[in-house]
Amino acid sequence: MPIRIPRGWEIPESQVTPEHLVFNRRKALGVGAGLVGAAVAGPALAQGAARALPPAMRNTRFAPGRDITSERDATTYNNFYEFGADKGISRTAQRMPLTPWTVKVEGMVETPREFGVEDLIRTMPLEERVYRLRCVEAWSMVIPWTGFPLSVLLAQVKPLASAKYVRFETATLPAVMPGLRQAWYPWPYIEGCTIEEAGNELSFMVVGAYGKPLGAQNGGPIRFHQPWKYGFKAGKSLVKISLTDQRPVSFWETIQASEYGFWANVNPEVAHPRWSQANERVIGTNQRVPTQLFNGYGDFVASLYTGLQNERLWA
Amino acid sequence: MVLRLLALLFASAALLMGLALGWGWPLGATISRVNPTAIPTLQNLLSGVLWQQAWNALATPMLDSPAWLAPAMIALILFGVAAMRPGKG
Known part of the structure; x- marks a missing residue:
């Protein structure tokens, strides 16, 4: 007769909860959580729940040195002019359908492609990076983004040697973006950077934040972020990325080039024409903290600008 | 007299704007060029004090x-008021 020695984690069969009770409880919890979630967060979470984001390891190489901004603040205080020029566009933005969503990568590349965001989420090497975000309006946040390096995406289309710039284009969906009625703005929202900046390890394609799929108000389902530049340089809700040999003229540059230029690197010593950039209001706190050159990422990016002293690097 | 002078000033401004910027150039673009944050600030103010629809219904068509x-309309109103108040305009 075999002798059975129970392992440390085993408990007697009599103490095991019957299967039907476990599954009923999970169902009840699931329904309850769904109702509470939908009531509290509205359509944002409901939409997020419909999309999926696998867990991503945090990359500790880019420690922000500051507390992470609360998810509520980061998702309710947003600049996204397609939905309106005020900060409270979060609710309006939820009307934008985020699936299916594709982004074309084209222009001066060997193999232009159109990527489904869900496919990118499934196939790209996702990681979490906690980046500081410095707005040109002298406020800042710290956000845990999930995404992948832009260089990995570009490698898939093989940029030609003649490509000098990367141009980012945001969606224009008049049915769900009331801000587009402000016809005096030069839609679509265009941004750009040099091919060298795009290849920098900090340049990040973002598909999630706070461990969830990226919400529309933050530029979902896919956006760009270069943390050493002012926030307006980051194109949101991207539909097209083009490689080109012409320097892109951005949305804000078209409106007022003297205030919002192509480079827009963070520099506390170069004031905006109407306010100082020496310090920044940390959203969610009562603090103002000193702004750092390149938003504190100088070790990673300063070398990109060697020999470019004649450019307007700070506006 | 003062009203008529003001009306003339606004009418001249309208004429100059039309000639300098082009007759189709929107007010919103003009304001944005002078101060890109003026319109967002105005929208925040209007949306906060009144309601969001006030922006869509009133401000957006005006800025577009x-x-x-706008100066031509003000000039017309001032001319009109001055005409209704003979001797005091």
């Missing part, structure tokens, strides 16, 4: 209209 139109 040609830049010369």
Whole structure:
């Protein structure tokens, strides 16, 4: 007769909860959580729940040195002019359908492609990076983004040697973006950077934040972020990325080039024409903290600008 | 007299704007060029004090209209008021 020695984690069969009770409880919890979630967060979470984001390891190489901004603040205080020029566009933005969503990568590349965001989420090497975000309006946040390096995406289309710039284009969906009625703005929202900046390890394609799929108000389902530049340089809700040999003229540059230029690197010593950039209001706190050159990422990016002293690097 | 002078000033401004910017150039673009944060600030103010629809219904069409139109309208109103108050305009 075999002798059975129970392992440390085993408990007697009599103490095991019957299967039907476990599954009923999970169902009840699931329904309850769904109702509470939908009531509290509205359509944002409901939409997020419909999309999926696998867990991503945090990359500790880019420690922000500051507390992470609360998810509520980061998702309710947003600049996204397609939905309106005020900060409270979060609710309006939820009307934008985020699936299916594709982004074309084209222009001066060997193999232009159109990527489904869900496919990118499934196939790209996702990681979490906690980046500081410095707005040109002298406020800042710290956000845990999930995404992948832009260089990995570009490698898939093989940029030609003649490509000098990367141009980012945001969606224009008049049915769900009331801000587009402000016809005096030069839609679509265009941004750009040099091919060298795009290849920098900090340049990040973002598909999630706070461990969830990226919400529309933050530029979902896919956006760009270069943390050493002012926030307006980051194109949101991207539909097209083009490689080109012409320097892109951005949305804000078209409106007022003297205030919002192509480079827009963070520099506390170069004031905006109407306010100082020496310090920044940390959203969610009562603090103002000193702004750092390149938003504190100088070790990673300063070398990109060697020999470019004649450019307007700070506006 | 003062009203007529003001009306003349606004009419001249309208004419200059039309000639300098073009007759179709929108007011919103003009304001944005002078101060890109003016319109967002105005929208925040209007949305906060009144309601969001006030922006969509009133401000957006006005800002989307040609830049010369607003001063021209003000000039017309001032001329009208001055005409109704003979001797005091």
